[in-house]
Amino acid sequence: MDLSLSDAQELLKASVAHFVQQECPKEVLLALEMTPTGTTPQLMRKMAELGWLGILIPEAYGGAGRSFTDAAVLFEELGKGPVCGPYFTSSVLGALLVLHGGSEEQKRALLPQVARGTCVLGVAVTEADYGWQPQAVQLRAHRQGDHYRLSGVKLFVHDAQAATHLLCAVRTGDDPRGGITLLVVEVPTAGLTVRSLPGWMGQVDEVRFEQVQVPATAVLGGVEGRGWDVLEAAALQAIPILCAYKVGSCQAVVDMALAYSRTRVQFGQPIGRFQRVQDHIIAMVNHLDAARWTTYEALWKLDSGRPAAASVHLAKAVTSEAYVKVCDGAHEVHAGVGVMREYGLTLHTQRSRALYHLLGDPRTHRRRLADALGW
Amino acid sequence: MDLSLSDAQELLKASVAHFVQQECPKEVLLALEMTPTGTTPQLMRKMAELGWLGILIPEAYGGAGRSFTDAAVLFEELGKGPVCGPYFTSSVLGALLVLHGGSEEQKRALLPQVARGTCVLGVAVTEADYGWQPQAVQLRAHRQGDHYRLSGVKLFVHDAQAATHLLCAVRTGDDPRGGITLLVVEVPTAGLTVRSLPGWMGQVDEVRFEQVQVPATAVLGGVEGRGWDVLEAAALQAIPILCAYKVGSCQAVVDMALAYSRTRVQFGQPIGRFQRVQDHIIAMVNHLDAARWTTYEALWKLDSGRPAAASVHLAKAVTSEAYVKVCDGAHEVHAGVGVMREYGLTLHTQRSRALYHLLGDPRTHRRRLADALGW
Amino acid sequence: MDFEVTYTPEQEAFRAEVRAWLAANVPPDLEEPVDPAHLSYEQYGKRRELGRKLGAKGWLYPTYPPEYGGGGLSVDFALILEEELDRYGLHLPPYYDSGGRLGAASILVWGSEEQKRYFLPPMLTGQWRTWQLLSEPGAGSDLAAVQTRAVRDGDHYVINGQKIFIGSLHGCEMMWTLVVTDPEAPRHHNLSWFMIPADLPGIEVRPMELLTAGGEGGASPGLKHTVFFDNVRVPAFHLIGGENNGWKVATTHLELEHGGGGLIRRHRVAERFLEYCLTTKRHGVPLSQDPDVRDDMVEVYIKKEIVRLLGLRTYWLSHANRPRSYEGPQLSYCRKVTNLEIAEIILRALGPYTLTTDPAWAPLAGLLEHFQRAAVVGLHPGGTTDIQKVVMARRLGIGRTVREEAGRLR
């Protein structure tokens, strides 16, 4: 038993931390938050050069081929920013979809580019009837000769504005689960419009298809009906990495509150001397540690080849709630200062809400946890 | 608008408070807790003399004929003890069942005696498949000539050991709701055994019927199939009075914690100076006041003839949870002292659990609240 | 007990009068933007105008003494007024004026007769809108630690300093604030309370960039500002309650800030959320029939009902002039915490829809998105949740044999 990171992981952690500090300080993040993509070509290039955009992609496809835990170390540090941008969507969820579902040709065409940052994958699953169950995929792709024709809307798609290719879950058959196919849709394509959604959600978009033609070769893996299986397999591995991002976020918010508890003086003493302020922070730390260790155990199970589904659902349910609650606690500690945009806390508050439902909300994962336990 | 008690109610409150102080001090309650009935003939007689056992019974039937709010004032003070015994079961729920469902003859036979304390009503509804839905009533009464024959078990029956008459919900037909009849079963009756259930529940019993014969005249109201309607009508009026009992209990527990916060010194100061101790008590007060005002509004709606169902469900859900949480908070405040039996706090802790499910647990009442709101 | 006004014939007549008057005087084109920061100047003007009309009848401050511009009405009549205004989604005053509500009460309790006659009528009749200026960068929860200074100079005071989280959209006519007049004196004995005309030279107002410009969802003040005082000369007559007596004056408006006046306004967001779930169909079935959504709705309903009842109780205590204790800060605490809880239940129930203002997709025109932010921002104004608990603990006498008294409201 050894619950520490390896030396290589510690090294990676330090270099990501350095990168975030240098390239994504608060001022940059405050500016990026307002952009449609959440990133810049320079940032993409630098992260590609560091090998991080291909961290999960096997070396055979131009990636670094590292473990899930390694990728989690990277994303935990990014979460501290919190660094926005399509990195998780493209290099984790998107790359895993291609790895699990793509043909050899598609892997060779897409993955090296993803690792280089020249291709950015988006993943369009959810629709107006929002949900992460197969029944919620209703956008139909009609086969017409050597292409498909699509009309409809994908909604609340993360990072679609940054994507060069959208992996779209579409319906090619009536079977709730077996009727779903993943299509690789290039951006731009005639009839396809991607639009940022206004509000308190960051890089979340509407993707509208109006008589969009997609070649039949765009079917991920070349065979219809495998979409949901591929999505589930990829999500099982991607979720703990998203969880790690939130763990990093929670840690950053806790650190912010700790620092403020020491420097903010009211009633003649640092506010952290008041038990009420302490209790906000203690509750935050408890959420953080619950998120951290459920996430780490899920990663360990994935990397060691153990059945991981129950741990993954557990981690997702716990971390999504933890991030929201940790931000709430930080707002209690910071009061007025915390809601001033330039302070930076609200970057987290927003992401804690915007990531709450991504890949399934806590309630969904609680129910799936019961199923995974064989109950 | 006037949220205060009337002068008459304040007077009643004061005399009940005096009675509880004189007749049911902590030592007496600690002893009564261990008895099968939770009361004594002397206590019953005194309460009858004060008119409290007939508080809801119309003057025509030998009672005091007072309002629901008046009865609530009485029971709120009893809850402070917490005074155990069959008073709620017999004089509120039982009396209301007879009032709503009984024939004139039954009313005349039973109610004056209830008011005098010479008859004690028990109410046996729940069974091994515990629940307060009509489906849970499965004990079948077979009509044979001029009597019914019953075999089976009623479980978790409050105050059955004290009862001279049990109002039993039995199944006389298959319709889930319309097949339920209330029978007035005298105690003792051949084949009927009442047994206290051991454990952390006070006066809660098993009632076992083995080929028990009950005369057909024992049907409450004389007509089969009305049992559930009567039970619902009576429960709607009885529940806010049970809630008031819990409000009084919550108040007593809050008062206990407040007193302890002032007198217990640790780290050189009264423990109530510590914000953590304050926060336990504040949370308790918030639960208490939520319980109090939801209960009072329900009582006001009942007494003023307004539709009260939603308010009653609301109050029941809120007060049942409040009592448990208030006791939890008091244990945090009191630490070791709180679990010493002679201190008296655990009398409440036990009742907060034992009353949690009586007449429906919070989850049941939440669901019924939605129905009552017409959702 | 009686949880409603039991209508006497006189009151029924009053209700009819109010209803008719409102039908004739509430502008039909009154708009309420989802985000108070989007209230146009024109719309603001209509609200001010309605306020002046109400004020002329004594209905803007119905329970205040008529000699100062109030209505002299009892609590039951005031409640009728609030109920009838509520039918229009309005309340008293029909625009953001916490400075007026809190300041008028303070002047009524602590001002000299002359000051009451000078300051109250324009406030109570809607001529002035007033901002309250309390927080400073170094004085948030610890309000008594304010640093803004006022120095006597002849028959004026000269004020210098900075206040933050101030005001609302479209400015004000008057401001009041708490400043240091005796830096040598002990805490709570060094402060004075001033009414300050907003147009005095040396006052500068700059908007702040916050998570939301609004407040607590439906009761929100709009934009907040930083206010700078640079040698602002204020006549000595504008000092209320006497020099170095400012903390006592503050106990009155703090009592109101801490919820001591009660709350009878409906929880608009909760109600509209419930209505939305009842009327919005998914696969042909109302959302309210989804068991999870239904449980969430019940949770929201219970929470808002508890706050409603605590608000009603406190309103009654305050307006019936009954003894008050911890009830104000309890209400304030529960309201703040409940709002955040409700926001998160709504987030859970409706998913990312709750986070967008997109015209095509946002439910209730973005009201829920605004509430997501407003519930977070609402945790601190008028005293953080922790401060409400500080006051509650003192009033309840936790660990103390002497209970702190509630602030005077009259």
Add this chain to the structure above:
Amino acid sequence: MDFEVTYTPEQEAFRAEVRAWLAANVPPDLEEPVDPAHLSYEQYGKRRELGRKLGAKGWLYPTYPPEYGGGGLSVDFALILEEELDRYGLHLPPYYDSGGRLGAASILVWGSEEQKRYFLPPMLTGQWRTWQLLSEPGAGSDLAAVQTRAVRDGDHYVINGQKIFIGSLHGCEMMWTLVVTDPEAPRHHNLSWFMIPADLPGIEVRPMELLTAGGEGGASPGLKHTVFFDNVRVPAFHLIGGENNGWKVATTHLELEHGGGGLIRRHRVAERFLEYCLTTKRHGVPLSQDPDVRDDMVEVYIKKEIVRLLGLRTYWLSHANRPRSYEGPQLSYCRKVTNLEIAEIILRALGPYTLTTDPAWAPLAGLLEHFQRAAVVGLHPGGTTDIQKVVMARRLGIGRTVREEAGRLR
């Protein structure tokens, strides 16, 4: 990261050895009463006997130095031992001996070499069972406020005073406690720490009547007592860590009391509740298929998993001798709170069945009823939840630039 022991061949062999040994030595008729207060003297004797056998192999305290009777094993081996014992529902030691676990650690850190050689072997090999004596009527959370006095008299100390909430069923051979040796000295510098033979004249032990005799459900000490000292003469050799150095000695056992040793024991009640719901049918369908019960089960599962992981992390930190900080009291806090939460979820899920011990009706032979009480009683032993948070706050450095260090465990 590795959340399990990765078995080396040597470890596999050790596991086989342990398994075989346990099969041969664990009495087949070992009973665990639902309520530890019902443990018979005979059954207690069997457990003590097993403890002595484990002790003879160094397996009672596997990671302690062999020269004092420990096993000298690394954390992975110790974990194998615990895992194999867990298959019998046992743990180390196989009877309640918190005084031994906490006292041995304190003596190891603070005792002289001579004291270690005298006191540790009987403790580590199971010859002695030891009670810890901490709380007094006036010193609960504020342990440093103890009043029990020890006065030097030649080569003895004479002890007078009263301790409460002490011990377990069937007595002990040894006691340790914290007493005042210098009433004039400042707080934390006035105390000394003594090992006291339980059979000395002047010691009187009386049982207390509590809500439950047991502790936290499955890890419970049985009966608690009041212990009176009336001129008890203790040899000076029994003073550990030097006169007036008692608070430092106490930091070691307090660290363990506050969870610093971690927790790898399974949550027996939670697991049996889940199993009960999976296997108990209502109307022919397992309870686990009822959507509400199923949600409750998930809630219980998540809560116990979080505590398990925090316990495992802390166990690893402690046994791998890694830097520790707030983790112990965090674990202790979360465990206490979680137990109460789980008790209330079970109450909600299973109804009044949860409250009876009736042979005919109680699920799991009354285990749940006992847990309902034990979860309440368990809030305070080893430091209240508030005290755990006091320690956490200091260790986290909330409002402090200097973080308090965790107590030494070796």
